Amino acid sequence: MTDGRKSKTSRIRKARPLSPKKLSATEPSASPGAREDETPSGGGANQAFVDPFQRLIEEKGTRTELRTREFYLRGTNIRAVLLFLNELADSKMINEHVLKPLLINFRLSDEADGANMPSNLLDIIKDRFLTVNDVIKVAVSDVSSHIFHGNAALWIEGADEVLVINTKNKKSRKFAEPLTEALVRGPRLGFNESLQDNLAILRQQVANPNLSVITKHVGQRTKKELAIVYFAGIVNEDLLQEVERRIDNMIELDDIPESGYIEQLIEENHMTLFPQLQSTERPDRIVAALLEGRVVILLDGTPFALIAPVTFAMLLQSPEDYYERWIPGSLIRLLRYFAAFLTIFLPSIYIAFVSFHQGLIPTTLAISIAATREGVPFPSIIESFVMEIAIEILREAGLRLPKPVGQTVGLVGGLVIGEAAVQAGIVSPIMVIVVSLTAISSFVIPQYAGGISMRVLRFGAMICAGVLGLFGVIFYFLILSIHLVKLKSFGVPYVSPAAPIYLSDWKDFVLRLPQKMMTRRPKMLFTQDEIRLRSPTKRK
Amino acid sequence: MLTNLQDRITSTQTTVLVSSFILGLGILTLPRAVTDETGTPDGWISVILGGLVAMLAGSLLAKFSQCFPGKTFYQYSQDIAGKWIGNIICLYGVGYFTLLASFEVRAMAEVTDFFLLPATPKEVTMGMLLLASAYLVVGGLNAVARLYEGFLPITVILFFLVLFMGFKEFDVDHLRPVLSKGWLPVLQGVKTTSLSYLGLETMLFLPAFMDKPRDSVKAVVVGIGISMFFYVLTVIIVIGVLTVDDVVTLTFPTIDLARSVELEGVFFERYESFLLAVWILQIFTTLSLCHYFAGLGLRHVFANENWFRPFVYGLLPVIYGLGWVPTTINDMFAVGDLLGYLLLGLIVVIPLLLLIIAKMRGMLHANHS
Numbered sequence: 027m028t029d030g031r032k033s034k035t036s037r038i039r040k041a042r043p044l045s046p047k048k049l050s051a052t053e054p055s056a057s058p059g060a061r062e063d064e065t066p067s068g069g070g071a072n073q074a075f076v077d078p079f080q081r082l083i084e085e086k087g088t089r090t091e092l093r094t095r096e097f098y099l100r101g102t103n104i105r106a107v108l109l110f111l112n113e114l115a116d117s118k119m120i121n122e123h124v125l126k127p128l129l130i131n132f133r134l135s136d137e138a139d140g141a142n143m144p145s146n147l148l149d150i151i152k153d154r155f156l157t158v159n160d161v162i163k164v165a166v167s168d169v170s171s172h173i174f175h176g177n178a179a180l181w182i183e184g185a186d187e188v189l190v191i192n193t194k195n196k197k198s199r200k201f202a203e204p205l206t207e208a209l210v211r212g213p214r215l216g217f218n219e220s221l222q223d224n225l226a227i228l229r230q231q232v233a234n235p236n237l238s239v240i241t242k243h244v245g246q247r248t249k250k251e252l253a254i255v256y257f258a259g260i261v262n263e264d265l266l267q268e269v270e271r272r273i274d275n276m277i278e279l280d281d282i283p284e285s286g287y288i289e290q291l292i293e294e295n296h297m298t299l300f301p302q303l304q305s306t307e308r309p310d311r312i313v314a315a316l317l318e319g320r321v322v323i324l325l326d327g328t329p330f331a332l333i334a335p336v337t338f339a340m341l342l343q344s345p346e347d348y349y350e351r352w353i354p355g356s357l358i359r360l361l362r363y364f365a366a367f368l369t370i371f372l373p374s375i376y377i378a379f380v381s382f383h384q385g386l387i388p389t390t391l392a393i394s395i396a397a398t399r400e401g402v403p404f405p406s407i408i409e410s411f412v413m414e415i416a417i418e419i420l421r422e423a424g425l426r427l428p429k430p431v432g433q434t435v436g437l438v439g440g441l442v443i444g445e446a447a448v449q450a451g452i453v454s455p456i457m458v459i460v461v462s463l464t465a466i467s468s469f470v471i472p473q474y475a476g477g478i479s480m481r482v483l484r485f486g487a488m489i490c491a492g493v494l495g496l497f498g499v500i501f502y503f504l505i506l507s508i509h510l511v512k513l514k515s516f517g518v519p520y521v522s523p524a525a526p527i528y529l530s531d532w533k534d535f536v537l538r539l540p541q542k543m544m545t546r547r548p549k550m551l552f553t554q555d556e557i558r559l560r561s562p563t564k565r566k
Numbered sequence: 567m568l569t570n571l572q573d574r575i576t577s578t579q580t581t582v583l584v585s586s587f588i589l590g591l592g593i594l595t596l597p598r599a600v601t602d603e604t605g606t607p608d609g610w611i612s613v614i615l616g617g618l619v620a621m622l623a624g625s626l627l628a629k630f631s632q633c634f635p636g637k638t639f640y641q642y643s644q645d646i647a648g649k650w651i652g653n654i655i656c657l658y659g660v661g662y663f664t665l666l667a668s669f670e671v672r673a674m675a676e677v678t679d680f681f682l683l684p685a686t687p688k689e690v691t692m693g694m695l696l697l698a699s700a701y702l703v704v705g706g707l708n709a710v711a712r713l714y715e716g717f718l719p720i721t722v723i724l725f726f727l728v729l730f731m732g733f734k735e736f737d738v739d740h741l742r743p744v745l746s747k748g749w750l751p752v753l754q755g756v757k758t759t760s761l762s763y764l765g766l767e768t769m770l771f772l773p774a775f776m777d778k779p780r781d782s783v784k785a786v787v788v789g790i791g792i793s794m795f796f797y798v799l800t801v802i803i804v805i806g807v808l809t810v811d812d813v814v815t816l817t818f819p820t821i822d823l824a825r826s827v828e829l830e831g832v833f834f835e836r837y838e839s840f841l842l843a844v845w846i847l848q849i850f851t852t853l854s855l856c857h858y859f860a861g862l863g864l865r866h867v868f869a870n871e872n873w874f875r876p877f878v879y880g881l882l883p884v885i886y887g888l889g890w891v892p893t894t895i896n897d898m899f900a901v902g903d904l905l906g907y908l909l910l911g912l913i914v915v916i917p918l919l920l921l922i923i924a925k926m927r928g929m930l931h932a933n934h935s
Binding site: 382383385386494495496497500501503504505507508509511512519521524525526527 | 576578579678682683686690691694695698701702705709711712713714715716717719836838839842843846847850
């Protein structure tokens with residue numbers, strides 16, 4: 027197809043009969059497209075012949091890269107037309123595995139010729155000649171959906187069905203290290219944008235037939251491929267059905283460009299800051315989730331897969347917790363919980379103590395805070411709001427800029443503006459410490475979506491603290507707890523195993539106990555097979 | 567789907583609900599209340615005895631509820647006593663829980679006003695806590711139970727942190743001599759302490775929601791046991807640190823205990839803020855469960871399943887208004903005493919009445935076995 031573009035218009039025209047003699051004489055080495063142009067027009071001898079692709083070509087042909095290739099099966103007068111999309115179909119594959127067998131090796135076992143064509147000719151071609159793994163028979167009317175995925179369609183004269191041959195040649199990026207979930211220790215592999223590639227990685231890592239995939243097409247106009255992956259024999263069937271039902275009942279958008287769309291369309295509560303599905307580009311995380319009995323949704327065109335259901339604890343987990351030994355793993359996890367708490371509540375607690383309850387902090391500290399705040403013209407709530415918003419602006423600016431520039435922004439913003447603001451007496455140095463500690467704490471949260479929600483929650487806590495002091499902070503904590511308790515992700519309470527309590531799941535909650543002790547899958551998921559770890563003697 | 571769609575609670579959740587309901591104002595006031603009665607440092611014995619009485623009463627109530635499986639107090643009182651008398655009984659329950667809710671929220675406002683926010687109007691703190699309660703209660707009993715489950719570990723950790731800080735100034739001599747005036751003062755104290763286990767009346771309702779109602783006796787005994795443990799520890803440490811003579815003069819001796827503790831060199835020198843934080847959460851647990859039961863009762867009286875939400879919201883101004891009926895803090899404690907008598911009506915008089923009616927109408931035989 028190298029010269030496809032040049033000969034486009036000429037090949038689009040239909041029904042240019044070739045004499046079988048001529049065809050068998052041509053060499054396969056020449057590209058089919060080029061050869062077709064060289065062949066002299068057969069005049070109007072076979073004008074009655076109309077192939078079923080004609081209408082499609084007439085509708086779309088001039089504005090797409092649709093190509094047809096007409097030929098006769100070797101040694102017969104049976105005409106065949108191959109239809110494919112130039113950019114997507116793999117021309118090498120079409121040449122080698124479709125045209126070559128049919129033009130050079132084709133031979134009917136009995137003395138069939140064009141006159142008495144066997145009725146099951148399509149099956150014979152499919153079963154004996156096409157050296158392609160995936161060939162299906164479809165009705166002519168369904169062809170277009172397959173063609174535009176990169177498949178080739180083969181029509182044989184007289185047949186009322188069409189063979190769709192898998193000649194997809196998808197372009198995809200190389201696998202790279204996952205950027206959003208960096209680890210010190212652990213696999214460096216991250217998903218790419220191709221669903222096939224991503225499924226291949228999963229298959230490669232889980233060599234088990236129970237790893238099951240349900241494929242669907244989403245997006246009314248783009249028909250993107252979506253895969254629901256689960257581990258049969260472990261997953262809770264109700265959960266699986268619920269995921270499937272929600273995806274089937276999704277609103278039909280024109281396009282689903284990213285898995286974030288799916289997340290928003292199938293979550294149960296839209297009025298919450300907390301993600302109800304976890305997005306990840308790490309295959310190891312997906313595999314772990316599958317083996318815990320969760321359901322994974324992969325979408326073609328994005329490296330981010332979705333895990334359902336998700337709990338609050340998962341926002342603060344990193345695969346590294348399991349790769350490192352359990353003591354550092356547990357300690358780091360505790361640190362993250364602490365950091366999450368600081369992210370939400372540190373500025374508000376500072377505000378509460380400084381503006382309302384100076385008596386509750388040690389006298390010397392109170393005095394030193396008061397000294398640094400001397401000359402600051404704003405109440406601490408305004409002061410902290412200004413600083414927190416400034417740091418959010420800095421963060422956003424650094425995020426969207428090219429990497430080297432982004433770092434400069436961080437440096438300029440963080441050091442220069444912070445220092446200058448303190449010098450100018452607009453904010454107190456302690457406020458700068460509080461704000462930067464909060465910002466750094468928020469970076470500790472391993473999930474970006476989780477980090478965002480906590481950053482936003484911080485502002486609510488600050489308002490409550492500014493109005494009602496410590497009572498406001500407690501009130502905010504209360505409201506937040508109620509919200510979290512009422513929240514569910516695919517029917518699983520969001521803050522389980524804390525509420526409702528599943529004591530056995532606490533082995534992998536705020537602490538990460540030794541692998542030996544985690545003998546069961548999470549109880550909250552009600553898996554089919556609860557036992558995860560069997561003792562070596564029982565294995566035989 | 568994964569969780570039960572119906573509003574069911576587990577045995578653990580029942581235990582937590584009972585103990586969270588009980589723990590409330592008592593944590594702050596019990597040391598004074600009991601020492602007032604006994605006049606000796608033996609209050610903790612009264613607390614234990616009171617707890618045992620409460621366990622007995624709670625188990626009886628649980629047994630009583632088991633006679634009517636799957637039905638709450640509101641439902642079976644209507645079944646037994648007929649629609650009209652049943653409705654009156656229901657309204658008594660609703661009134662009791664509404665009054666209790668208003669008492670708790672007022673007490674919270676008083677304490678917050680006194681220790682945290684002297685300049686902020688109490689109306690604001692009361693209103694906000696009530697709104698939070700409505701937000702929780704409309705989520706159903708299961709959400710309530712899950713919240714309490716989450717709060718219990720926080721309460722335990724912070725509460726023990728504060729109490730054990732007091733150990734530095736703890737003096738066993740303050741608790742001696744044991745039984746110096748014999749058992750009589752101790753028994754007098756039991757009257758007060760057993761009422762501080764206000765909360766066992768939840769056993770009239772909770773078994774109907776349990777997935778395993780057979781465990782209800784165990785649940786209530788363990789639940790009361792947990793709160794008893796908290797109470798005994800509080801009384802022992804507060805009296806051990808502050809002495810009998812001081813405790814009787816203080817309104818909220820436990821807070822004063824936390825205030826008296828100072829740890830040098832740590833970031834915070836005073837820990838009453840932790841205690842208050844935990845205590846507000848515990849007050850909230852009592853408040854919201856009362857709120858829930860009151861809303862549930864109204865739903866039964868008006869026999870409309872869909873009206874739960876409007877009733878929950880409608881109760882807000884009622885609870886708020888009742889909270890303002892007592893003018894002074896002493897009036898407020900008088901309401902607390904009144905609630906004790908109302909409780910006796912709810913857990914002794916009405917169940918006995920219902921039992922008698924049920925016996926007369928021969929309704930118990932079907933369920934007894």
